Amino acid sequence: MDREVAIIGGSMTKFGQRDAWIRELLSQAGEACLEDAGVEPDDVDHVYVSNMASGEFEGQGGIMNAVAHDLGLLPAYSQRIDQTSSSGGAGMYAAWQSIKSGASDMTLLVGGEKMTHKGTGDATDIIASITHPAEYKHGVTLPSFAGMTARHYLEKFDAPRESLAKVAVKNHENGTRNPKAQFQKEITEKKALESPIIADPLRLYDFCPITDGSAALMFCPVEVAEEYADDYAVVSGIGGATDTHVVHERDDPTTMGGVVDSGEEAYEMAGIGPDDIDVAELHDMFTILEFLQMEGLDFAETGEAWKHVEEGRTAIDGDRPINTSGGLKSKGHPLGASGVAQGYEIYEQLVGEAGERQVDAETGLACNVGGFGNCVITTIMEAR
Amino acid sequence: MDREVAIIGGSMTKFGQRDAWIRELLSQAGEACLEDAGVEPDDVDHVYVSNMASGEFEGQGGIMNAVAHDLGLLPAYSQRIDQTSSSGGAGMYAAWQSIKSGASDMTLLVGGEKMTHKGTGDATDIIASITHPAEYKHGVTLPSFAGMTARHYLEKFDAPRESLAKVAVKNHENGTRNPKAQFQKEITEKKALESPIIADPLRLYDFCPITDGSAALMFCPVEVAEEYADDYAVVSGIGGATDTHVVHERDDPTTMGGVVDSGEEAYEMAGIGPDDIDVAELHDMFTILEFLQMEGLDFAETGEAWKHVEEGRTAIDGDRPINTSGGLKSKGHPLGASGVAQGYEIYEQLVGEAGERQVDAETGLACNVGGFGNCVITTIMEAR
Numbered sequence: 001m002d003r004e005v006a007i008i009g010g011s012m013t014k015f016g017q018r019d020a021w022i023r024e025l026l027s028q029a030g031e032a033c034l035e036d037a038g039v040e041p042d043d044v045d046h047v048y049v050s051n052m053a054s055g056e057f058e059g060q061g062g063i064m065n066a067v068a069h070d071l072g073l074l075p076a077y078s079q080r081i082d083q084t085s086s087s088g089g090a091g092m093y094a095a096w097q098s099i100k101s102g103a104s105d106m107t108l109l110v111g112g113e114k115m116t117h118k119g120t121g122d123a124t125d126i127i128a129s130i131t132h133p134a135e136y137k138h139g140v141t142l143p144s145f146a147g148m149t150a151r152h153y154l155e156k157f158d159a160p161r162e163s164l165a166k167v168a169v170k171n172h173e174n175g176t177r178n179p180k181a182q183f184q185k186e187i188t189e190k191k192a193l194e195s196p197i198i199a200d201p202l203r204l205y206d207f208c209p210i211t212d213g214s215a216a217l218m219f220c221p222v223e224v225a226e227e228y229a230d231d232y233a234v235v236s237g238i239g240g241a242t243d244t245h246v247v248h249e250r251d252d253p254t255t256m257g258g259v260v261d262s263g264e265e266a267y268e269m270a271g272i273g274p275d276d277i278d279v280a281e282l283h284d285m286f287t288i289l290e291f292l293q294m295e296g297l298d299f300a301e302t303g304e305a306w307k308h309v310e311e312g313r314t315a316i317d318g319d320r321p322i323n324t325s326g327g328l329k330s331k332g333h334p335l336g337a338s339g340v341a342q343g344y345e346i347y348e349q350l351v352g353e354a355g356e357r358q359v360d361a362e363t364g365l366a367c368n369v370g371g372f373g374n375c376v377i378t379t380i381m382e383a384r
Numbered sequence: 385m386d387r388e389v390a391i392i393g394g395s396m397t398k399f400g401q402r403d404a405w406i407r408e409l410l411s412q413a414g415e416a417c418l419e420d421a422g423v424e425p426d427d428v429d430h431v432y433v434s435n436m437a438s439g440e441f442e443g444q445g446g447i448m449n450a451v452a453h454d455l456g457l458l459p460a461y462s463q464r465i466d467q468t469s470s471s472g473g474a475g476m477y478a479a480w481q482s483i484k485s486g487a488s489d490m491t492l493l494v495g496g497e498k499m500t501h502k503g504t505g506d507a508t509d510i511i512a513s514i515t516h517p518a519e520y521k522h523g524v525t526l527p528s529f530a531g532m533t534a535r536h537y538l539e540k541f542d543a544p545r546e547s548l549a550k551v552a553v554k555n556h557e558n559g560t561r562n563p564k565a566q567f568q569k570e571i572t573e574k575k576a577l578e579s580p581i582i583a584d585p586l587r588l589y590d591f592c593p594i595t596d597g598s599a600a601l602m603f604c605p606v607e608v609a610e611e612y613a614d615d616y617a618v619v620s621g622i623g624g625a626t627d628t629h630v631v632h633e634r635d636d637p638t639t640m641g642g643v644v645d646s647g648e649e650a651y652e653m654a655g656i657g658p659d660d661i662d663v664a665e666l667h668d669m670f671t672i673l674e675f676l677q678m679e680g681l682d683f684a685e686t687g688e689a690w691k692h693v694e695e696g697r698t699a700i701d702g703d704r705p706i707n708t709s710g711g712l713k714s715k716g717h718p719l720g721a722s723g724v725a726q727g728y729e730i731y732e733q734l735v736g737e738a739g740e741r742q743v744d745a746e747t748g749l750a751c752n753v754g755g756f757g758n759c760v761i762t763t764i765m766e767a768r
Contacts, residue, residue: 062514069629077624101484130446240461245453
């Protein structure tokens, strides 16, 4: 059995502060995805639920069972997948494996997280539980890593502070074109540069918000996809990698090993290289991460990603648009949903359903990062 | 690519009350498994961590990253799998898919849970978070379902209360032969029948204990297995299914749909039937579940499983021994570990390493149940 894996439909809920629990959010996205793909619940063999922490956030266990039940998918096989912020990407990989292995002929992937009810402090504590204790007990959280890495990057590569603000401005601008994004407003570079300091040199507008939301995708073999859709996407390359749990043990803080390794794996499987990628969704949980991923994926030479942004090459009308969806920065970052939502944006771009955000793209890439590059999944998709 | 999936090594920590956190337990089992399989850390492509609730039990997130790091497996892909009590079985399925799909040539599966530090009350609360709110708010927990189902079964099939006690006696007897089991003591039928009532008619000795522990298995394609081992096992059939989240919506409380569906899938893939199974590990979280699984998997006619136990047919010297390891009842039930430990027992039986528990077996089956049959994985393994 040597199957090609297709994606034939997708959906996402409105991201933001939502008056609904995780179970409802997941079901909303799942239902919309079934409808978008034209798939009957009875035809779903496997359902994967990407979710980091429904237990910690709202005391909800067994979420995969609840969602399979709510969507009328029984007796479909159901399972929850956690890989922290990259749970969604890990779900893409699991869904891909389920089809590729022949275990399933129709797999629904739903990712989501309900976070805002906890408030920023408690949510940050839950997220910080993934940090190594040797770092956490000294007060180091993910935002701290981002601040230290940003300072190092700017100094090492003589990059202007403004280049980070430009990432935020670009992604907010894209977000205004995405009705599902959490933020629907443009920001100015001045506003970003004058926003409150969070982890020096990073300021409020360098960080993604706390978000509720869910996204879904439908996977099947290409032979089956032909029955459902004229236009669909195939996952032509996918790879995952893990980096050190202790972030300060890494050789070079400005290189994300997991991005490099997972990217190489995905490129090799797809048989293409970075120049072939027309559009990409990168994990801009912090603005600095967009630079590190651009460089780790060879979109830019080491130390030069900031120049691409300065030159407008990553803008929606640039030569390789990045984060047309608004990215995590503007679209929001419901942990378990984000990787799926990245995949959904690339899918929409490839099948020509991205509305005001539509770019000309035959091949797209999504890079989903867990922790501070601790776990990374890179996925390459092509239009059919 | 049409690969057969082999298991070439395994391990488990001592189950019981352990003075070690989840991270250490998982690493202990993982390390022992690498050694048992003769596999170098560098040769591992994927690592799956089956764990229901390290966040809820001890505030530990990102456990897959921590374990991959601790075992020196970087940059191997790592991911956490949750399917409540059947997380271990779900890990078997994920590991199988990773090999079958070609995504990995060497996959380490480690399952574990650290529970005892919470005490029975808090642990039961965490487990009860998987119950449907419509039931939970009326005070219905998994033990309540077990009690109601046991009463129904005994009345419907005119089975003696003693038959349930005999399951406990048998599994405790097997546990005395397993140095890793939580309990190393025989019990009498009288003691079981006179133990405190928990959920009438079920008593203390009808329930598995709260347990800390971890277990691991190493998966690879058969071609690779040949390089590592003379004797190994293949996973010849595997299937998973989900049943209603609301338990009282099921047609018949004495039939576990998930067991039936996952079993049929596994038998079909393996191309064999129940009569071909020489030894089985069933999910005896409650004694009554052993009957329901025996019947769901067609080891016994509906309403007759209790007769097999009365007749000693499921004893270690019977015609189809069940729970030679001691089962969850005597070995213990660290949620995320249990499905992996079931697989490990079958593996040991098939490669002839089960010591005092050794039976004559070429083909074995493991049935791992999440919730009250909410999620089920059935795995069939054959000796090579």
